[in-house]
Amino acid sequence: MAEHQTAVEPVVIPAPLVRPEDFDAATRMALDHIDGQAVRVVADGRPENTRKGYAQDWASWSKFSTDHDVPLLAVTPGTLVMFVEWLWTRPGSKPGTCMAPSTIGRRVTGTVVSARTEHGVKLEEGVARLARNRLKQLVREMEEKGEQRGRGQAPPLLVDHLTAISAACPDNLMGIRDRAMVLMHFAVAGREHEIAANRMRDYADDAGGLIADMRVSKVRPRIVPVPYGSRPAICPVRAWTAWKDAAQLDDPDGPAFRRLHPRWHTVMKSGLQPESVGDVVTRAGQRAGIEIRFTGHSPRRGLATSARLKGHDQIVIAKQGGWAPHSKVLAGYLEIVDQWEDNALIGVL
Structure with a gap:
């Protein structure tokens, strides 16, 4: 009787590895195509506001390059410095003003990103570093002369302000x-475009309050738990329920915060634009007789400030508002609070 024969697996000899510098022309072309497609997919996935902003930045760069006979794709450390100096002389958004430093910084960022993603330009690492240093020099010179550009940082809208705003809101649909929008804006540390993009289904009831889905964000989507407030007058959950019932909102895909008819003040089907969200915040503060002029960014900064005053950690605050965990912007907000707690003069004088 023949013994059982064990099958022998054939030995596979792997092909020799080809290093990237040895790729042939066809392989390089195929990889470039794959890279270009990947860049396009990511770029197309950006929020609409971000895409519009980058388009404006590139349009500004295009005008600069035409005015100075600079090739459109010559995005280099030197040309970016020239771009900053050119932008510094450009008019601001209001007549008689000059462009704000923050706007110039965004123009530089948008130009670099657009060159890389939209036009496939391979830029050196830190290509904008010299331009940003030049911008800092210009800002320092401006401050030494006592000049001011832009509106500066948005003032924080704090809990005491929320109390006054809530009390001053009339007992009608507006x-x-x-009330509901300002309180929710504060609770989720929202950006104007995030609040404007919210739909009914983005606010889900939960035993502890609401689960808010900030699905449209220029940084990253986030899920924000919004608990019931200890003070009913400024509770975002109760305020949201009151608005939903009063406006008879029942379409889960409809805007969460709607426009009101300018004459009849009835609820319309369309939602608010991001700029209109900021206008509501500004008017709410004025209605309450608060002398501070709040903007659409004030509730976001106000949540960060108020949470820090209650001792919350930066990581916890960052998670609520969708900041990066070690965001320099957020750290700057918190530093203003911490300067009184961590002060070298405490116990000295």
Whole structure:
């Protein structure tokens, strides 16, 4: 009787590895195509506001390059410095003003990103570093002369302000909407475009309050738990429920915060634009008789400031508002609070 024969697996000899510098022309072309497609997919996935902003930045760069006979794709450390100096002389958004430093910084960022993603330019690492240093020099010179550009940082909208705003909201659809929107804006540390993009289904009831889905964000989407407030007058959950019931909102895909008819003040089907969200915040503060002029960024900064005053950690605050965990912007907000707690003079004088 023949013994059982064990099958022998054939030995596979791997092909020799080809290093990237030895790729042939066809392989390089195929890889470049794959890279270009990947860049396009990521670029197309950006929020609409971000894409519009980058388009404006590139349009500004295009005008600069035409005015100075600089090749459009010559995005280099030197040309970016020239770009900053050119932008410094450009008019601001309001007549009689000059462009704000923050706007210039965004123009540089948008130009670099657009060159890389939209036009496939391979830029050196840190290509904008020299331009940003030049911008810092210009800002320092401006401050030494006592000049000011832009509106500066948005003032924080704090809990005491929320109390006054809530009390001053009239008992009609506009007042109910404004109260709910300002309180929710604060609770989720929202950006204007995030609040404007929210739909009914983005606010889900939960045993502890609401689960808010900030699905449209220029940085990253996030899920934000919004608990019931200890003070009913400024509770975002109760305010949201009151608005939803008063406006008879029942379409889960409809805007969460709606426009009101300018004459009849009835609820319309369309939602608010991001700029309109900021206008509501500004008007709410004025209605309450608060002398500070709040903007659409004030509730976001206000949440960060108020949470820090209650001792919350930066990581916890960052998670609520969708900041990067070690965001320099957020750290700057918190530093203003911490300067009184961590002060070298405490216990000295």
